[in-house]
Amino acid sequence: MKPLGYWLLLVAFARFSSVYFGYFNIWALQVAVYSKRTMSDVHGRTFAAWTAVTCTLCILCALHLESRPLFLATFASFVIALVHFLLELLVYKTMTVKNFAAPCFFASVSALWMYSELGKLSDDDD
Numbered sequence: 001m002k003p004l005g006y007w008l009l010l011v012a013f014a015r016f017s018s019v020y021f022g023y024f025n026i027w028a029l030q031v032a033v034y035s036k037r038t039m040s041d042v043h044g045r046t047f048a049a050w051t052a053v054t055c056t057l058c059i060l061c062a063l064h065l066e067s068r069p070l071f072l073a074t075f076a077s078f079v080i081a082l083v084h085f086l087l088e089l090l091v092y093k094t095m096t097v098k099n100f101a102a103p104c105f106f107a108s109v110s111a112l113w114m115y116s117e118l119g120k121l122s123d124d125d126d
Contacts, residue, residue: 004113005062008074011106012058015051022048033103037094054081068121071114078111 021029026044030037033047054077061067061074081103089100 001062002065004117005065007110007113008058008062011110012055012062014106015055015058018051019048019055022046022051033099034088034094035096035099053077065117066121068123071118071121075111075114075118078107078114082107082111 018029018033021032022044026039026041029044029047030039034043039047057070057074057077061070064070085095085100085103085107089095089097
């Protein structure tokens with residue numbers, strides 16, 4: 001497995017804690033991520049479901065880095081996550097810079113690393 005594959009597995013397994021907190025401990029998710037607003041249980045479960053989907057994408061991509069569609073979907077999920085957290089920080093003001101730092105780090109490093117690998121993918125890889 002390539003280093004990017006190991007990184008994606010690390011990211012996926014690190015995110016699983018957010019899935020747990022979203023479903024079972026909304027208070028911890030609120031403190032760790034959306035500390036400037038109260039979260040509803042529905043918001044927590046929605047966040048957990050989205051995060052579970054992105055974890056799944058990371059794992060599948062890590063195991064099949066040669067699959068261009070899967071690679072692009074995973075790459076897009078990091079870009080979407082980064083935009084989401086930027087909006088939450090700058091527009092909706094539901095996060096602090098401190099809360100933004102970890103998701104920003106993982107999404108940015110992952111997206112930049114994947115972007116740097118895009119040229120190495122063949123159009124024939126499915």
